[in-house]
Amino acid sequence: MNKILSKFGPFLGLLLVIALFSIPGEVREYFLSVSNFKIILTQTVIVALAALGMTMIIVSGGIDLSAGSVIAFTSVIGALGLKHGWSAWAVVPTVVASGAFLGLLNGSAIAGLRMTPFIITLGMMGIARGAGKWMASNETVNYTNPAINGWMTTADPYDLSMPPGAWVAVALAIATAIFMRRTVFGRQIFAIGSNEATARLCGVNTVVTKALIYTIAGGFFGLAGLMQLARLRQGDPTVAIGVELDIIAAVIIGGASLSGGAGSILGTMIGALIMSVLRNGSQQMGWPTYFQEIMIGVVIIVAVFLDRLRAHKSA
Amino acid sequence: MKAKTPMKAITRIVALIVLCIAPLAVKAASPESYRIAVVPKGTSHEFWKSVQAGLVKAQREFAEQGVTVDILWKGPIREDDREQQIQVVENFVARRVDALVLAPLDSRALVRPVELAAQAKIPVVLIDSGLDSDIPISSASTDNYNGGVIAARHLAKLLGGKGKVIMLRDVAGSMSTGLRGDGFADTIAKEFPEIVLLSGDQYGGPTRDTAYRMAQNLLNRYGREVDGVFSVNEPTVVGMLLALRDSGLAGGRVQFVGFDAATPLIEALHAGDIQGLVVQDPLKMGYLGVKSAVAVLRGEAVPQVIDTGCTIVTPENINEPQVDALVHPPLSEYL
Numbered sequence: 001m002n003k004i005l006s007k008f009g010p011f012l013g014l015l016l017v018i019a020l021f022s023i024p025g026e027v028r029e030y031f032l033s034v035s036n037f038k039i040i041l042t043q044t045v046i047v048a049l050a051a052l053g054m055t056m057i058i059v060s061g062g063i064d065l066s067a068g069s070v071i072a073f074t075s076v077i078g079a080l081g082l083k084h085g086w087s088a089w090a091v092v093p094t095v096v097a098s099g100a101f102l103g104l105l106n107g108s109a110i111a112g113l114r115m116t117p118f119i120i121t122l123g124m125m126g127i128a129r130g131a132g133k134w135m136a137s138n139e140t141v142n143y144t145n146p147a148i149n150g151w152m153t154t155a156d157p158y159d160l161s162m163p164p165g166a167w168v169a170v171a172l173a174i175a176t177a178i179f180m181r182r183t184v185f186g187r188q189i190f191a192i193g194s195n196e197a198t199a200r201l202c203g204v205n206t207v208v209t210k211a212l213i214y215t216i217a218g219g220f221f222g223l224a225g226l227m228q229l230a231r232l233r234q235g236d237p238t239v240a241i242g243v244e245l246d247i248i249a250a251v252i253i254g255g256a257s258l259s260g261g262a263g264s265i266l267g268t269m270i271g272a273l274i275m276s277v278l279r280n281g282s283q284q285m286g287w288p289t290y291f292q293e294i295m296i297g298v299v300i301i302v303a304v305f306l307d308r309l310r311a312h313k314s315a
Numbered sequence: 316m317k318a319k320t321p322m323k324a325i326t327r328i329v330a331l332i333v334l335c336i337a338p339l340a341v342k343a344a345s346p347e348s349y350r351i352a353v354v355p356k357g358t359s360h361e362f363w364k365s366v367q368a369g370l371v372k373a374q375r376e377f378a379e380q381g382v383t384v385d386i387l388w389k390g391p392i393r394e395d396d397r398e399q400q401i402q403v404v405e406n407f408v409a410r411r412v413d414a415l416v417l418a419p420l421d422s423r424a425l426v427r428p429v430e431l432a433a434q435a436k437i438p439v440v441l442i443d444s445g446l447d448s449d450i451p452i453s454s455a456s457t458d459n460y461n462g463g464v465i466a467a468r469h470l471a472k473l474l475g476g477k478g479k480v481i482m483l484r485d486v487a488g489s490m491s492t493g494l495r496g497d498g499f500a501d502t503i504a505k506e507f508p509e510i511v512l513l514s515g516d517q518y519g520g521p522t523r524d525t526a527y528r529m530a531q532n533l534l535n536r537y538g539r540e541v542d543g544v545f546s547v548n549e550p551t552v553v554g555m556l557l558a559l560r561d562s563g564l565a566g567g568r569v570q571f572v573g574f575d576a577a578t579p580l581i582e583a584l585h586a587g588d589i590q591g592l593v594v595q596d597p598l599k600m601g602y603l604g605v606k607s608a609v610a611v612l613r614g615e616a617v618p619q620v621i622d623t624g625c626t627i628v629t630p631e632n633i634n635e636p637q638v639d640a641l642v643h644p645p646l647s648e649y650l
Contacts, residue, residue, distance in 0.1 A: 036409040139487035157435045232424040283406045
C-alpha cells in the first residue's frame with residue numbers, strides 16, 4: 001500500500017486537482033477539452049524542461065536558485081542570435097551551450113570551492129540577470145526572424161496537434177528518466193545525494209560529477225529559455241523572475257527530498273502539471289489571481305507533509 | 316384576374332410581416348448574451364479599478380436593453396509579467412469567450428496570443444496600449460503622445476520657458492508610456508530651446524518600490540541642478556514624489572508634473588508637492604472597450620482608433636466638476 005502510494009502519490013494529486021475543476025458542469029465543458037489541455041501542456045513546457053535539470057540537482061542534494069535568471073539570460077542570447085539572422089540550427093546549440101556554461105560556473109564553484117549551492121546559485125541569480133540586461137542593453141531585444149516562432153504554438157488552437165516544444169519536453173523527460181535510472185552516472189547522482197562521503201569512498205569522483213550535474217542542468221535551463229523566447233517572440237531580460245521557485249516546487253511536489261537522494265522525473269513532471277492545471281482551472285472558474293497563489297502555496301506544503309508521513313512510515 | 320390580385324397582395328403582406336417578426340421571435344427566444352474577457356495589465360493600481368468601473372457601466376447599460384454581458388476580469392499581478400498575461404489570454408481562448416478586450420503589457424510579446432485568439436475566431440479589442448498587429452479590430456486609448464506634449468507645455472509654463480528638467484520613464488517596451496516620454500522629450504526639444512532635458516532615458520520599473528529607488532538615484536545625481544521633473548505613470552509619479560520629499564525638493568522647489576490620478580497623487584497636488592497631473596479617462600476606456608466588443612459581435616462597424624482624451628489637472632482647476640469626475644471616478648457606484 002505504502003509503495004503504491006509513494007509511486008502514485010503525485011499522480012493522485014493531479015487527478016484530484018483535475019477532478020476539482022471538473023465538478024461544475026458549466027466550467028467542465030471548457031476545462032475538460034482537448035484544446036484546453038493542449039494549452040495547459042504548452043504552458044507547462046518551460047517549467048517542465050527546467051525542472052528536468054532541477055530534479056538532477058535536488059536529487060544530488062543541491063539546489064539552483066539561478067534557474068529563472070538563466071532562462072532570461074539565455075532567451076536574450078537567443079534573441080540576439082535571431083536578430084543577427086541566425087538559423088534555428090545555430091541558435092539552439094548556442095543557447096543551450098550558454099545555459100550549460102553558466103551551469104558549469106555554478107558546478108565548478110560549488111564542487112571546486114566547496115561552497116554551498118544555495119550561496120553560489122544565489123550569486124549566479126544576480127549575475128545572470130544582470131548579464132542578461134547588459135547583453136540586451138537594458139531593454140527588450142526585438143527581431144523579425146521567424147525561425148522559432150512556431151515552436152510553442154500550433155496553427156489551430158482547437159485541433160489535436162501539439163506544438164513542437166511540448167514534444168521536445170516529453171521526449172527529454174523520458175530520456176532523462178532512463179538516464180537517471182539506468183546509467184552509472186545517473187545512479188551516482190542518487191549516491192551523492194544520499195551520502196556524499198560514502199559515495200566518494202566508493203570511488204565516485206564527486207567533484208567532476210557535481211560539476212557535470214550543474215552543467216547538464218544549465219543546458220536544460222537554456223532550452224527552457226529558448227522556449228520562453230519562442231513564446232514571447234522577444235528577448236526579455238526581466239522574464240521568469242521567481243520562476244526558479246515554481247521549478248523547485250514542481251520537483252518537491254513530485255516527491256523529491258530537499259536533502260537529496262530521492263526524487264523522480266515522472267513525479268517532477270506531474271508536479272509541474274499540477275501547478276499549471278491549478279492556474280488554468282482557477283482562471284476558468286473565475287477565481288481571482290491571489291487565490292491561485294494561496295492554493296499553490298497550500299499544495300506545496302500539503303504535498304511535502306504527505307511525503308514526510310510516508311517516509312516516516314516506511315522507515 | 317381581378318379577384319386574384321387582393322389575394323396576392325394579402326399573401327405578400329403576410330409574408331412581409333412574417334419576415335419582419337421572425338428575427339424578433341428568434342431573438343426573444345434566445346436573449347442576446349455575450350461573454351467578454353477583459354485582460355488588464357494589472358489589477359492592483361487604481362487606474363485599473365476605474366477601467367473595471369467602466370466595464371460595469373457598459374454592462375449595466377446593456378442590461379437595461381435586455382442584453383446580458385458576462386465580464387470575465389483577470390490580469391497579471393505584476394505589471395511587467397508578460398508571460399503571465401500571455402497565459403491569461405491563452406486560458407480565455409480555451410474558455411472560448413465571445414470577445415477579448417486586452418490592454419497589452421508589451422506591443423510585441425502579446426502578438427502571438429492575440430493571433431491565437433484570432434485563429435479561434437475571437438474578436439480582439441484593445442484598450443490603453445497598442446499592439447504591433449493588424450488583428451485587433453478597434454483600440455480605445457489615450458493619445459499618449461499628446462499627453463506627453465501637454466505635460467511638457469505645462470511644465471515649461473511653470474518654469475517660464477527655461478531651466479533643467481529630468482524625466483522618469485517606467486518600463487522599456489510599453490508603448491503607451493513610451494509615447495508619453497517621447498511626446499514630452501520631443502516637445503521640450505522642439506518648442507523650448509532654453510529647457511535642457513538632463514536625463515530622459517531612465518526607467519523606474521514596474522512598481523512604486525522600484526520607481527522610488529530609481530528616482531532616489533536620479534535625484535542624487537541631478538538633484539542640485541534640476542528645476543523640473545516629469546514622470547510617466549502612477550508608480551513612477553509616486554516613486555518620484557517620495558524621493559522628492561526625502562531630498563527636501565518637494566513643495567514647489569522643483570516643479571513636478573506627473574501622469575495619472577491616484578489618491579496619494581491628488582493629495583500631493585493639494586499639498587503643493589505636485590504642480591500638475593495629466594489624467595486619462597480609464598473609466599471611459601473600459602466602457603468603450605466593452606461597447607466596441609459588443610458592437611463587433613453584432614457585426615456593426617467600429618472606429619479603428621478611439622481617443623479617450625486627456626486633461627491637465629492643476630491646483631487651480633481641480634474643483635471644477637468635469638475635472639473632479641476624472642480625478643474621483645465614481646468607483647463606489649459601480650464596484
